[in-house]
Amino acid sequence: MVKKIQKKTPIALFESIHNESIPEAIVWQFEELILNGILKEGARLPSERHLAEQLQVSRPKLREALTVLKERGLICSGPSESAEIARLTKNALSPALIDLYLRHPKAIDDHLEYRRVQESFAARLAALRATDEDRQALTSIIDEMVKANENNDSDIETELDICFHLAVVDASHNRHLIHTMASLYELNRKGLALNRKYLSNVHEVAKKLLQQHQAICTEICAGRPEEASAAAETHIDFVRWSMKEAQDNLERSHNAKKRSMARQSFSPHNK
Template sequence: MYARAAVCGKDDPVSDSRPSRRATKTPNAVREGLQPVRNRSLGDEVYEALEKLILMGELERGVRLPSEGDLCSRFEVSRPVVRRALERLREKGLIQSRKGSGSFVSISAIDTPAVAGPEEQLSSILGALEFRLSVEPEAAYYAAIRRSDDNLATIASALEDFRQLSVGSARSRVDIAFHRAIAQGARNDHYVRALDVISYDIDLGVTIARHLSQLGQAERHTAIFAEHERIYLAIKAQDPSAARAAMVEHLERSRLRVTARGQEVVRRSKTAD
């Protein structure tokens, strides 16, 4: 479904603007649903993803970052995009580069006073999930009632994109594309705007961290797909109560997954102090 950018070339001058990643055959509704609320470039997303992973403790102090080639493969971007992101991390003091050895997370990275620590980051992510539990079940309810055939096709397309998401990939907007398509199907722009407000926490706080942390990833992906599929089938059947219940179940399970993983991250960060 998605056009794959030329990645990992030695110096491939691929633009880091988001539109270059869209296949021309992608339906307009899907393209619109994947637009970032703050129009962040790919470089911004890579930088913010790595920044959050460092601050959450997923990438621990002193650890060597994956190579440029590995990062551009995981994020599906070009080397220039990765290099710009790494340069910003160096300027902020979060990483240090050693000639011939690569880039390493700075020993003092987590102690940077201007940024939130792991507990605050986890709290923000859980707060976003709490907010979603008060919004998205109703969006699914109304999507089951109001969705058009085009809306259903967009939801189905997003579900299929998630199913095909490969283990280890970091295509961060595939998950939220599914939820946003449902919000659009509810025919109420307030639901869409509500998701846009917290898209950063959804994309970077949960999805990217999950992609770069390999532990149990395949099983987690299978479970999340099954939860998404139940929501889709209820909307397809135009069963609003079942759609609402399936969304509640999915978000509650997401909260459990994030809590379990996040508590381990916080524990590791305290042990390292």
Template sequence: MANSSLSTRLEGLIREAGLRPGDRLPAERVLAARLGVSRASLREALHGLAQSGRVQARPGSGHYLQAPQLDEIVAPLAGLMRQNPSYWRDVMEIRRVLEAQAAELAAMRATEADKARLAAQIERLEEIHEAGSAHEDAQGDAALHLLIAEASHNLVLLHMMRGLFELLAASISHSLEKLYTRPQTFRMLARQHRALVGAITAGQPEQARRAALLHLDFVAATLRRVEDDEARMLRLSPSLQPASDPA
């Protein structure tokens, strides 16, 4: 119990210091002095935070703050999404906020290596589509968006987006895959992806933000049409069944 209390106090100290994921924690002697505990007790608390994934111990270098694990972000929402997949709309609204910012930051921060990975993924998406697998199409699309998040060089943003993609994959993977079975939809998605990556590689933050919003609004509108079409077919299905012979 005492160790749990110390871990809580240590996390509070980390928050007060304004540390971000990837930042190095102060030296053990400094932390122990601030908390008024022995270094042995502090090491136990640090070990507990390392076990939970909150900090990472690097031999010879110290302890570093880590971003929240995906399970911490996704777990509270996964059950809700399974019970009512229509919450994908909420997820898309959050994607709109996060991905517009990710695109803008990527346009400002992307390295040459980031740009090369984005360009390669654009080409790979077309190769995947030619293979005719809607599932692989959806996976490749998600990979492109996560590469953009990586190019933003904001670790928290990247982890949050990974969590959102996991939620979508778990709840409406069937609908996502249907986007790629419509030739006109794929062509539009491909043009939007190229415009988005083009703005990022050209270092145009505002254009990248607009391209991301245009793309996500199109995806959301298309998903709504897919959902409406499936609901309509479900309503019609009883009337399409042959009438049973009277007993």
């Protein structure tokens, strides 16, 4: 007798609505998706027709809910009359303040001191709460990191570095961490790019960073919170050290150029 294989029902992003107050139920579902970091800012929503089909509601009820979401500033009009998730987190720091941080290494180090606690906490929670999907997301990013490292592609390595830490925070399933990390995205990205730009041994450092990311991923996927937390702290400690080395290299180069100019300007042969 052949055993009949049952097909798994795919999980839909939006769930059908069964509620007397249909618009309120739609709004609540959107708010939950946004809070949980599932619908991220800038995400384009399906057409009104497709949304109504997924939610199994009438289009007038859907429009009523979308109006409420727009009034609350959670969605906005996108290109071609579409709707999208509004910019909610914004940057924790203005572009001018980010650039100010980048010009003052001590400010960047203060930020990394804060991130050490944040990343450690996120990794600990991720080791306790990560789902199969979270673990798959982390390992997929690590695979891409390995390829980028082999190709010495610093730009892709930088973007994947940010993606990895965002994925760890997502795996923590802590709503506040998810949105706080998103608000610091630009500072983290520019800080990493600056770090790699001025490191004299950038390839060696990139290899160590990859190993550290692999260690964090391994501990999270193994469900070891203490080890995951320690791996995250070790990683940020190394980033702080490499940032200091990068700044020292920049200062040495600046002083060497000044010495060269001084030798040319004040050489006895020029008198």
